Amino acid sequence: MHKGKGMKFVGDSRISAERKPNIPKDYSEYPGRTEAFWPNFLLKEWLVGAVFLVGFLSLTVAHPSPLEGMADPTNAAYIPLPDWYFLFLYQLLKYEFASGTFSLIGIIVLPGLAFGALLLAPFLDQGPGRRPHQRPVAVGMMLLGLAAVMWLTYESSSHVDWETRAEANKPIPPSAIEIDKEDPGYAIYEGNCMSCHGEDLTGGPAAPALIGTEHSAEEIAKIAQEGIGSMPPDQFQGTDEELKQLVDFIVSVNEGAE
Missing domain, CATH: 1.10.760.10 (Cytochrome c-like domain)
Structure with missing residues (x-):
C-alpha cells in the first residue's frame, strides 16, 4: 500500500510491478568484446542455422538416401549395414584394437572419450576471444573429431557399391x-x-x-x-x-x- 497511489498486486515477488522497456544493455564501453544476446547474437545464430538447414535439405533432395527392402532371414548372403551417419562407428569396429576381444573399446570406450572430450572442450578452453586462433584447444578438438568422422565414413563407404546395393534391395511398394x-x-x-x-x-x-x-x-x-x-x-x-x-x-x- 502506497499512500496516494492505491494498491498494487503482483503474482510473483520476482516480477517487478513497474514495466521496463525491453532495450538491450549498452555495451559501447566494451567494443568488440561482447554484444547483446537479443537480438544481435541470437539473430546470428538463427542465420547460421537457417543456412545449414537449407543446405542439408537441398542435399537430401538431390541425393535421397536409398531405402532397402524387407529383411529376408533365409538369405545368408545379405550383409546389413547401418545408416550413413553411423558408418564411422561401423568402420571403427573393423580395426583390431576395437574389435573381437576388444569390442567394448570400440563400442563404449573410444566413442565415450571422443564425445566426452567435445563436451568438455568449452570448459578446457575458456579464453575470452571468439576467433578460431584465440580458441586453439576447442577448435583443434572439433577439427580433429570432424576429420576422424569424415575419414572413417569415407573408408567404410568406399568399399560398398551403393548404387548396385540399392537397386538389388529396392523395396517394391x-x-x-x-x-x-x-x-x-x-x-x-x-x-x-x-x-x-x-x-x-x-x-x-x-x-x-x-x-x-x-x-x-x-x-x-x-x-x-x-x-x-x-x-x-x-x-x-x-x-x-x-x-x-x-x-x-x-x-x-x-x-x-x-
Missing part, C-alpha cells in the same frame, strides 16, 4: 503390384501361404516376401513341398495340379512386378 485375385492359383495361395506371406505376397514377420524372388518355377514348387530355412516341409496341402496353379500364380505376379 504393394500398390505397384497387380494381383489377379480371380486367378485360380490365388485361392490356393490363400489357403496355404497367405497366413505367413501376406495378402499381397509382401511377406510378414515370420516369412519373406514372394515378390522379387529369384527362384525358378521348379524351385518354388520344391520349396512349397520340402520347405526352406525356417519354413518346415509339407506346408502345401493339395494336388499336383493345384501346386502347378500356385507356382504359375507366384511366377505371374513376379513377372508383373518387373
Whole structure:
C-alpha cells in the first residue's frame, strides 16, 4: 500500500510491478568484446542455422538416401549395414584394437572419450576471444573429431557399391503390384501361404516376401513341398495340379512386378 497511489498486486515477488522497456544493455564501453544476446547474437545464430538447414535439405533432395527392402532371414548372403551417419562407428569396429576381444573399446570406450572430450572442450578452453586462433584447444578438438568422422565414413563407404546395393534391395511398394485375385492359383495361395506371406505376397514377420524372388518355377514348387530355412516341409496341402496353379500364380505376379 502506497499512500496516494492505491494498491498494487503482483503474482510473483520476482516480477517487478513497474514495466521496463525491453532495450538491450549498452555495451559501447566494451567494443568488440561482447554484444547483446537479443537480438544481435541470437539473430546470428538463427542465420547460421537457417543456412545449414537449407543446405542439408537441398542435399537430401538431390541425393535421397536409398531405402532397402524387407529383411529376408533365409538369405545368408545379405550383409546389413547401418545408416550413413553411423558408418564411422561401423568402420571403427573393423580395426583390431576395437574389435573381437576388444569390442567394448570400440563400442563404449573410444566413442565415450571422443564425445566426452567435445563436451568438455568449452570448459578446457575458456579464453575470452571468439576467433578460431584465440580458441586453439576447442577448435583443434572439433577439427580433429570432424576429420576422424569424415575419414572413417569415407573408408567404410568406399568399399560398398551403393548404387548396385540399392537397386538389388529396392523395396517394391504393394500398390505397384497387380494381383489377379480371380486367378485360380490365388485361392490356393490363400489357403496355404497367405497366413505367413501376406495378402499381397509382401511377406510378414515370420516369412519373406514372394515378390522379387529369384527362384525358378521348379524351385518354388520344391520349396512349397520340402520347405526352406525356417519354413518346415509339407506346408502345401493339395494336388499336383493345384501346386502347378500356385507356382504359375507366384511366377505371374513376379513377372508383373518387373
